[in-house]
Every structure is written in C-alpha cells, then in structure tokens.
Amino acid sequence: MRTDTPQTIYRKDYTAPSYLVDAVELGFDLDPARTVVANRLTLRRNDAAGTGGARREIELYGEELQLVAIRLNGKALGARDYAIDGALLRIPCDAQDVVLEIETICVPETNTTLSGLYVSNGNFYTQCEAEGFRRITYFPDRPDVMATYTVMLRADKRQFPVLLSNGNLIEEGDLPDGRHYALWEDPFKKPSYLFALVAASLVCQEETFPLQDGRRALLQVWVEEGNLDKTDYAMQSLKRSIRWDEERWNLELDLDRFMIVAVGDFNMGAMENKGLNIFNTKYVLANPRVATDVDFQGIEAVVGHEYFHNWTGNRVTCRDWFQLSLKEGLTVFRDQEFSADMIGTASGRAVTRIDQVRTLRQAQFPEDAGPMAHPVRPDSFVEINNFYTVTVYEKGAEVVRMYQTLLGRDGFRKGMDLYFARHDEQAVTCDDFRAAMADAGGRDLSQFERWYSQAGTPVVQAETHYDAERQTYTLRLVQSCPATPGQAGKLPFHIPVAVGLLGADGRDLPLTLDGVDLGTTAVLELVEADQSFVFGGVREQPTPSILRDFSAPVILKYGYSDAELVLLFSHDSDPVNRWEAGQRLAMGRLLKLAEDAAAGRSLDLDDVFVDAMRKMLVDASLDPAFREQALLLPSETMIADQMDVVDPMAIHMARQFVRADIGARLRSELRAQYDASQTPGEYSPDAESIGRRALKNLCLAYLCAAPDEAAIALARRQFDEAGNMTDRVAALGALVHARASSAVADAAAHADDALRRFYDEFQGEALVVDKWFAMQASAPTTDVAAVRALMTHPAFTLRNPNRARSLVSTFCGANPVGFHAPDGSGYAFWAESVIALDALNPQVASRLARAMDRWRRYAPALQKHMKKALQQVAGRATLSNDVREVVGKALA
Numbered sequence: 001m002r003t004d005t006p007q008t009i010y011r012k013d014y015t016a017p018s019y020l021v022d023a024v025e026l027g028f029d030l031d032p033a034r035t036v037v038a039n040r041l042t043l044r045r046n047d048a049a050g051t052g053g054a055r056r057e058i059e060l061y062g063e064e065l066q067l068v069a070i071r072l073n074g075k076a077l078g079a080r081d082y083a084i085d086g087a088l089l090r091i092p093c094d095a096q097d098v099v100l101e102i103e104t105i106c107v108p109e110t111n112t113t114l115s116g117l118y119v120s121n122g123n124f125y126t127q128c129e130a131e132g133f134r135r136i137t138y139f140p141d142r143p144d145v146m147a148t149y150t151v152m153l154r155a156d157k158r159q160f161p162v163l164l165s166n167g168n169l170i171e172e173g174d175l176p177d178g179r180h181y182a183l184w185e186d187p188f189k190k191p192s193y194l195f196a197l198v199a200a201s202l203v204c205q206e207e208t209f210p211l212q213d214g215r216r217a218l219l220q221v222w223v224e225e226g227n228l229d230k231t232d233y234a235m236q237s238l239k240r241s242i243r244w245d246e247e248r249w250n251l252e253l254d255l256d257r258f259m260i261v262a263v264g265d266f267n268m269g270a271m272e273n274k275g276l277n278i279f280n281t282k283y284v285l286a287n288p289r290v291a292t293d294v295d296f297q298g299i300e301a302v303v304g305h306e307y308f309h310n311w312t313g314n315r316v317t318c319r320d321w322f323q324l325s326l327k328e329g330l331t332v333f334r335d336q337e338f339s340a341d342m343i344g345t346a347s348g349r350a351v352t353r354i355d356q357v358r359t360l361r362q363a364q365f366p367e368d369a370g371p372m373a374h375p376v377r378p379d380s381f382v383e384i385n386n387f388y389t390v391t392v393y394e395k396g397a398e399v400v401r402m403y404q405t406l407l408g409r410d411g412f413r414k415g416m417d418l419y420f421a422r423h424d425e426q427a428v429t430c431d432d433f434r435a436a437m438a439d440a441g442g443r444d445l446s447q448f449e450r451w452y453s454q455a456g457t458p459v460v461q462a463e464t465h466y467d468a469e470r471q472t473y474t475l476r477l478v479q480s481c482p483a484t485p486g487q488a489g490k491l492p493f494h495i496p497v498a499v500g501l502l503g504a505d506g507r508d509l510p511l512t513l514d515g516v517d518l519g520t521t522a523v524l525e526l527v528e529a530d531q532s533f534v535f536g537g538v539r540e541q542p543t544p545s546i547l548r549d550f551s552a553p554v555i556l557k558y559g560y561s562d563a564e565l566v567l568l569f570s571h572d573s574d575p576v577n578r579w580e581a582g583q584r585l586a587m588g589r590l591l592k593l594a595e596d597a598a599a600g601r602s603l604d605l606d607d608v609f610v611d612a613m614r615k616m617l618v619d620a621s622l623d624p625a626f627r628e629q630a631l632l633l634p635s636e637t638m639i640a641d642q643m644d645v646v647d648p649m650a651i652h653m654a655r656q657f658v659r660a661d662i663g664a665r666l667r668s669e670l671r672a673q674y675d676a677s678q679t680p681g682e683y684s685p686d687a688e689s690i691g692r693r694a695l696k697n698l699c700l701a702y703l704c705a706a707p708d709e710a711a712i713a714l715a716r717r718q719f720d721e722a723g724n725m726t727d728r729v730a731a732l733g734a735l736v737h738a739r740a741s742s743a744v745a746d747a748a749a750h751a752d753d754a755l756r757r758f759y760d761e762f763q764g765e766a767l768v769v770d771k772w773f774a775m776q777a778s779a780p781t782t783d784v785a786a787v788r789a790l791m792t793h794p795a796f797t798l799r800n801p802n803r804a805r806s807l808v809s810t811f812c813g814a815n816p817v818g819f820h821a822p823d824g825s826g827y828a829f830w831a832e833s834v835i836a837l838d839a840l841n842p843q844v845a846s847r848l849a850r851a852m853d854r855w856r857r858y859a860p861a862l863q864k865h866m867k868k869a870l871q872q873v874a875g876r877a878t879l880s881n882d883v884r885e886v887v888g889k890a891l892a
C-alpha cells in the first residue's frame with residue numbers, strides 16, 4: 001500500500017542488468033509466522049551493460065522483508081555499505097565475481113496479497129510472477145536475469161509432509177524437533193518469476209509417462225485430501241498436452257518430473273513455474289458431479305497453456321515485462337490450437353474459433369476502446385499486474401495467428417523452429433520473434449510491427465463493385481484505427497483479409513486475381529490505407545464473404561443487405577463467417593429494438609430473422625455445437641459496444657424481448673430439438689456430447705425465456721434428474737432467470753426452491769458454491785440489496801479470490817441491469833468493494849476496478865453517479881498502485 005504518487009515505468013528506459021546471476025542457493029526454514037530465508041547468489045559482472053559513467057552497483061529488489069544480514073564475498077556488510085530506497089537495495093561493487101549471501105525474514109500467514117510466499121488453508125504456496133520473488137528474498141528480480149536454483153526446504157513434518165520445488169528431488173530426510181527437509185535442484189536456467197515452492201499436507205495422483213525420445217517422466221497432480229476423485233481429467237489433459245507438443249512442434253518435456261499443484265486461494269488461472277505448475281483449483285478439479293462441460297474445457301486449455309509455457313516462456317523467456325505478450329500471446333495461440341486439434345473435426349475447430357472471436361468482442365474490443373487501451377507490447381505501465389490483459393493475451397494470440405495466416409502452416413513452423421534455434425535459454429523481445437518469422441519465411445514483416453506498437457481495434461470498411469460486362473468484381477478496403485490514450489494518429493496495419501465470393505446458389509465461386517487462380521478463399525494483404533483488389537472471370541454478381549475464419553482482429557464494416565446475410569447464414573462454406581452473418585442479422589435488430597425500448601415504442605421482431613433462426617435450429621446436417629453458437633445472440637456487452645450512448649436497461653429489454661419472442665414463436669421446434677439432443681448413457685466431456693448438451697440447454701433457456709407452465713416443468717425435471725453438473729446448472733439458470741415471470745404461477749418459489757436444494761447438496765464443494773453465488777449475482781432480478789444480503793451468507797468471504805469474484809465481480813461485470821441501477825447504488829457498492837478488497841488483495845481489487853472503465857459511454861445521468869464513485873475511490877489516501885493506476889486512467 002503506497003501513499004506517494006506511483007511511478008510510471010517506460011519501455012524505452014530499459015537497461016541491461018549490471019550483474020548477472022549464475023547460481024542461486026536458497027534455504028527455507030518454513031514457519032507461517034516467521035519464515036527465515038537464506039539466499040546465496042553467485043554473481044558475475046555484466047560487462048555488456050554500461051554504467052553511463054556512474055559507479056557500478058549490484059541492484060536487488062525486496063518488499064515486505066526483514067533484512068537480517070548481508071555478506072559480500074564472505075565479508076559482512078554494514079548499513080553504510082549499501083543503500084535501500086523503497087524496494088531497491090543497491091550495493092556499490094565492481095568486482096568481476098561476487099558471492100552474495102542474504103538472510104531475511106517474511107511472514108507468510110499475514111500475506112493476503114497471494115503474491116510471494118503465502119498460506120492457503122494452512123499450507124504454504126508461492127506466486128512469483130510478475131514481481132513476487134522480491135517478497136521472498138532480495139534479488140535482481142527481473143526476467144532477463146536467468147540462473148540455476150538449488151533449494152533446501154525445512155518444515156514441520158506432520159503439518160507439512162509434502163515439500164516441493166522446481167526441478168528434481170535430490171535428497172530428503174528427517175531433522176530434529178519433528179521437522180524434515182527436501183533438497184531440490186533445477187538444472188535449467190530460469191528467471192526468478194518461475195521459482196516455486198509448496199510445503200503442504202496434500203495427496204497426489206501420479207504416473208510415469210513415456211516421452212518421444214524414450215525417457216519416462218513422472219507426472220503428478222497434487223490436491224488436498226478428499227479431492228483425489230477430481231484429478232483424472234487434469235492428468236489426462238497433461239498427457240495429451242505433452243504428446244501434442246511433441247507431435248505438432250517437436251518440443252519435448254525437458255525434465256524427468258512434472259508436477260501440478262491445486263490451490264484454493266489464487267489470483268489468476270494458473271502459473272507455469274518450471275516443473276511445478278501451481279493452479280487455481282478451478283482449473284484442476286473436475287468430475288461430472290461438480291464440473292460443467294465448460295469447466296472441463298477450461299481445464300484442458302489451462303493445463304495445456306501452462307505446459308506449453310515450458311518452451312514458450314520458460315526455455316525462451318521475456319527480456320522485460322513489456323514483452324509479456326511474447327510468451328502469453330504465443331502460448332494462448334498454442335493452447336487454442338491444442339484445443340482445436342483435440343476436437344479434430346473442421347466444424348469443431350470452427351466452434352473453438354467462434355469462441356475466440358466472442359471473447360475478443362466481449363472483452364478485448366471494449367478494452368482497446370477504453371481508458372486502459374494499450375498496445376500488445378505496452379510502452380509504459382505503473383503496475384505490471386494491470387497488464388495481464390485480454391489485449392496482451394488474446395489480441396496477442398491473434399497477432400501470432402496472423403503470422404501463420406500470412407506464412408502458411410509450414411512457414412510458421414519454420415519460424416518457430418528458427419526462434420528456438422536462435423533463442424533457447426535466452427530472454428528476448430517481440431522483435432526477436434518477428435525477426436525469426438521474417439527470416440524463416442524470407443519476408444519483410446517490418447510493417448507488421450505496428451500490431452505490437454499501436455493500440456486500438458482497426459476498422460476495415462469494405463466496398464464492392466461488380467462490372468457485369470468485364471466480369472470483374474472490385475473489393476475496395478479502407479482501413480483506419482481510432483485514437484487511443486497517448487496515440488492520436490495511427491499508421492496502416494499489415495492485415496491479412498481472407499475472402500471468398502458466393503454465387504446466388506450459395507456456392508463458392510473460383511477466385512482469380514491478376515490472372516492467378518486462388519481457389520475459393522484468397523488471403524489478401526491489406527497494407528495501404530486504401531487498397532482495391534480486382535477479381536477476374538466473375539460470371540455473376542457475388543455475395544462477398546470477407547474476413548473468413550476471422551483472419552484479423554479488426555472491425556469489418558460492409559453494407560450487407562438482409563438477403564445477403566441470410567444467404568451467408570445458410571450457405572457460407574466458411575463456418576465462422578456463416579456464424580458471423582447470423583450475428584449481424586441479430587445485431588441489427590437488437591440495436592433497433594434497444595432504440596424502440598428506450599423511446600417506449602412497442603417491440604416487434606420480423607419473420608426474416610425468426611425464419612433464419614428456425615432453419616438453423618432444425619438443420620440436422622449441422623453439428624449441434626455449431627447450431628448452438630449460431631443461435632446464441634450477441635451479449636449485452638457486445639450490443640453496448642455498438643452504441644454511442646449506452647442504455648443498459650434498453651439493451652436488456654431488447655435482448656430479453658428477442659429471446660422471449662424466439663422462445664414463443666419456435667416453441668415446438670425448440671421442444672423437439674431439446675428432446676432430440678439428449679445424451680443418453682454415461683457422461684463424457686467429448687466435443688460431440690458437449691455440443692449436444694449445449695444445444696439442448698440453449699433450447700431450454702429459450703423456452704424458459706417465454707416461460708409457460710410446461711417450460712418450467714421441463715426445467716424442474718431436468719434439475720431433479722440431471723446426472724451431471726452441466727445439465728443441473730443449466731436447469732437452475734433457466735429457473736432463476738424465469739423467476740420474475742408473471743405467466744407462471746410460483747415462478748419465484750420454483751427458483752428459490754432449486755437454489756436452496758442446490759446449495760444443500762453442494763455446500764461442501766467450494767467451486768460449486770462459487771457457481772451458486774455467481775448464478776444469483778448475474779440474474780437480472782438481483783439488485784444491490786440482494787447482493788448485500790448474499791454477502792452476509794456464512795459461505796461468503798472477500799478473502800478468497802474465487803469467492804469474491806463469484807459474487808462481487810460477477811454482479812459488477814455481468815449483471816448490467818442490477819449494476820447500472822438508475823439511483824447509482826451499484827456504483828456505490830462497487831466503490832465500497834474496491835476499497836475493501838484493495839486492503840486485502842490489490843490484484844483482485846484492481847480487476848474489479850475495471851468494471852467502470854467505460855463510464856463515459858453511458859447516459860449523462862448514470863455518468864454522474866459513476867464519476868462520483870470513481871472519485872471516491874481515487875480520493876482515498878491509501879490505495880495500491882494497482883487500483884490507483886486503473887481509476888486514475890479512467891478519470892483522466
């Protein structure tokens with residue numbers, strides 16, 4: 001907690017470290033109230049780093065540490081031999097080789113930030129990314145300092161029978177006074193943010209797994225006792241990840257042992273510590289009784305993600321934190337490809353791609369258009385923890401995907417190979433990655449650099465002209481990018497635009513550009529601000545399918561007619577654009593209906609749209625998973641992002657109206673599809689079954705959006721008879737969302753009864769209790785008063801991040817009607833919660849703070865309340881850097 005003005009750190013100020021660390025030896029005497037850390041560093045002067053004429057110093061960082069002793073080459077240092085300025089400890093020194101010994105004390109049991117060494121449910125865990133290692137010991141805690149680690153752990157044997165750290169277990173044994181020890185050695189050089197230890201009472205599922213080169217690796221998934229019935233899927237996902245990395249990229253596990261540990265208190269999803277991944281329980285624990293299909297998919301993706309970091313992040317790491325997307329964008333791309341390959345079918349791949357597009361529009365486009373907008377490689381930050389964003393992660397993954405689109409799969413693979421050949425065991429930059437791609441592909445990718453340096457979502461405006469006489473079709477693309485904080489003008493991007501042309505019968509027309517035959521999908525390279533492409537031999541007026549497979553993270557504008565969209569929605573051979581056509585049809589109506597709702601006009605939905613939805617619903621030639629995506633309306637957040645002045649209530653009324661109207665007008669088709677989509681037999685989280693359940697449960701949601709007694713009875717029956725959490729929670733959601741319906745007797749009683757029974761059955765399962773809170777927090781009938789009441793529930797606590805998020809963050813981020821109450825009560829609650837959380841855990845508080853990012857987009861009456869709430873937070877004397885940066889930028 002700082003009271004002084006926070007400092008901005010700039011990418012341009014990077015300087016190399018004055019000393020490098022070759023080896024680290026750490027000794028831990030673990031005690032929740034007083035842990036003693038002995039740190040022995042072998043340092044080497046870095047002559048590549050100039051000192052700018054100043055005398056050379058060893059620079060170490062430390063936070064919340066009690067310094068006991070420092071020795072330099074065996075000589076004890078006194079207070080005058082070094083200087084401490086905030087977190088920075090500087091020791092004047094010019095020797096070539098230095099051994100530095102530092103002893104410090106920290107207090108894990110009072111560490112509520114969950115950064116550094118902390119206690120969760122009586123066990124010790126660490127979290128060091130980005131700058132947590134400095135809360136464990138003084139160290140040059142920056143990712144370009146890579147060292148080997150030897151770690152001695154000592155702790156009470158009965159309380160902490162399991163002692164884990166990175167790498168290989170060298171030795172273990174007993175000590176006097178009921179204590180024991182374990183010695184671990186990590187043979188690979190790593191930055192300090194990848195250090196980890198666990199000292200705990202845990203159990204594991206384990207097996208040995210054959211690697212490509214014939215070695216066998218020991219794989220372990222560690223959990224609290226009682227959760228051993230929920231580790232199977234994580235273990236399976238780990239084995240699939242190892243195999244996939246070998247097969248697709250020829251990348252092998254470089255250790256003999258790989259461990260996953262689940263912890264209930266964790267700020268993020270999971271962490272890729274070398275050989276010792278630490279996970280939020282949410283991304284490990286699953287069985288059909290407690291976890292949904294989405295949970296299973298999340299586990300596979302996150303287990304993959306962390307495992308893939310072993311090469312993209314750990315073996316090749318980041319030079320500085322501005323390069324975060326070097327590892328995160330690339331690793332998200334890799335986990336996306338992994339998930340797609342695990343499904344295997346073309347249509348399954350498309351569904352994963354649609355999900356990615358949805359995430360971008362739901363979260364990244366709004367971020368890129370708000371006060372926290374930043375390039376994929378930021379130029380400055382106050383608090384690095386605020387930059388673990390959808391821009392760095394998901395837009396970063398889109399940037400990596402565009403290399404593959406431009407270079408082709410083989411070309412991209414060559415680029416990856418070159419990247420590893422050049423940079424293994426180095427700390428590098430996004431430019432190094434781009435250079436590897438350019439050199440391997442023999443291409444000039446200098447303009448592509450702007451995807452890293454310019455923030456904001458580019459807009460591509462398309463115009464077309466068909467010349468029947470010449471049989472040419474001209475596609476004119478004009479690109480622009482709105483101003484973002486600190487970046488007024490933008491230069492043109494290098495944008496791959498995948499295009500197809502449909503004939504009147506919906507079939508792809510062959511494409512010819514400058515006499516070259518391009519098949520049926522052409523990847524055009526838009527590099528100018530305004531560029532035209534002329535297709536030849538076009539025998540009829542076509543319908544353009546632009547930005548196939550979402551070939552670039554841009555907003556495409558084109559004046560499609562309803563007839564063209566209906567043609568694309570029923571025929572486009574590119575499933576992503578087929579889905580997209582449906583979204584455009586829906587969005588047009590939703591925006592118009594929101595205007596009508598705001599003006600108090602009556603609402604009405606046309607047959608063209610309802611018929612298109614009906615056709616999609618009953619088209620048995622299409623995968624259920626795809627149909628579910630195609631029938632799902634754009635979210636309220638996505639609709640809001642299209643409006644100059646956001647009216648949350650009008651948006652909600654419009655979307656609810658469309659849902660209810662579809663529910664009523666397609667009632668018999670929905671009911672028939674519900675019955676046809678059952679998944680008899682034992683639960684299995686395979687893509688086919690997941691798709692069927694998703695479509696079935698969407699049908700149920702539509703039926704309950706216009707509820708009659710039959711719909712509610714159906715939901716109740718599903719709730720009672722569900723054999724898995726996916727179906728159970730879907731039925732619960734349908735009942736809770738229908739709670740205010742006047743068409744059904746006792747709608748509220750049905751909802752309350754189901755909620756009560758759900759809690760009773762699952763109160764012992766923390767992750768399910770989170771679902772219970774989140775379900776209520778997101779229901780439009782839940783207002784601030786109801787949330788406050790839920791906060792007094794014995795199961796609620798602000799101290800556990802998952803729990804705090806399930807209620808408070810869900811309400812502020814996923815319940816627009818409740819949060820944007822006209823009296824400003826939602827915003828007052830937000831301010832109160834941000835302040836209360838900030839005193840415990842700045843990272844969680846700061847994420848919540850971002851719920852107000854786009855406050856200037858709302859109607860003036862709401863803005864006034866929002867500004868007041870923001871000022872209330874900003875005006876606090878003590879505030880973390882994390883929250884101060886977010887509210888400061890929002891108000892700027």
Ligand code: PHE
Pocket residue numbers: 127129130267268269270271272305306309328388
């Ligand atoms: N590096 C982690 C990941 O994306 C995320 C993380 C960041 C976890 C900071 C904890 C703290 O895989």
Ligand code: ZN
Pocket residue numbers: 305309327328331
């Ligand atoms: Zn990551």
